Amino acid sequence: MAITKSKIDYKLYLVTDRDVLGSRDLVQSVEEAIKGGTTIVQIREKNCSSLDFYKIAMQVKEVTSKYNVPLIINDRLDIALAIKADGLHIGQEDLPLTVARKIVGEDMIIGVSASTLEEAMIAQEQGADYVGIGSVYPTSTKLDAKYLAPDELRRIREAVKIPIVGIGGINEKNVSELMETNIDGVAIVSAILGKEDIRSAAEHLSMLVNK
């Protein structure tokens, strides 16, 4: 993959969730979202065998490669290596960043989830390429997520130099006020994949984040 880290556009960051999709095809849905303006894709799979995760990721990679959109794998460093993904996203319950970095080297993007300024600063110091900060709004897709105070997001934006992606409960109604905090992008699940017309949902959000 010829993705240059410094040129990555985090603005409209799609995170997959097959529960939200219901019976619709994941690969086709990702393609629709990319046609609508998604700039980066993260595959998140839970309770799925390693083989299934690998197969799904290979299929999604065909689509992201076709559109030259970076592909990030959630949690599973082995899947990221196996499909030669552009990046790995790790949460606070995943492999430690320093351990992951030693294995994947400097070329792979590593993003880290953080819900406090302290976690974000540690991730930056340890060499994260970006941080996902959230939840910025209440969310139904991650029921255990804590809800971040708006002031905390501004403090993080002032303190952290690496790209920041807001995550959690972001939709077309709140995305504009969120972008005013000068974050680099928004991670979206339901507000794209939960819509009947995935492409037009992405188009609308793309317009709002690029205003």
Place this chain on the structure above:
Amino acid sequence: MAITKSKIDYKLYLVTDRDVLGSRDLVQSVEEAIKGGTTIVQIREKNCSSLDFYKIAMQVKEVTSKYNVPLIINDRLDIALAIKADGLHIGQEDLPLTVARKIVGEDMIIGVSASTLEEAMIAQEQGADYVGIGSVYPTSTKLDAKYLAPDELRRIREAVKIPIVGIGGINEKNVSELMETNIDGVAIVSAILGKEDIRSAAEHLSMLVNK
């Protein structure tokens, strides 16, 4: 780790299962099993975060290193790399062997689960270091496992040159007749970790497999 593949003793192969242990400590239990004669240890974790798996595996590795017993990680290639395990064990629903081998290289042991002669032959051709064949007896720890006919195990033993470890429902009552098939070792879960005195259960099985 300075484990030489050709010198690995598969005779008494412990596979961990925290459900079987109940409230007892995994690391201490593994140490007891090693003191009783366990020759190789596989950590199998399901439904546990990557961080927890990593931490547990690091702790178990301290024990296996102390006794110079090889440590194998089930399914999760990333955890195997992160803790510099001696090996990785993959099932038919895990990453494909050829994909895993490219990532970990030749030094890491890769074992593959097989339930038929065909699967075992494919694993051997693709460079598996050993095959785990089962279930050889009915088992309660893996409810979906199919039960292998004794003749099938003999056919596999005749056809396959790499080490064979029998798995599934093996205990002190059936282990002696099983070793008569000339397999290289037996993988044990409950018949060691499910016993009150783990060390003496391992000692008894060790005596039986070495007869």
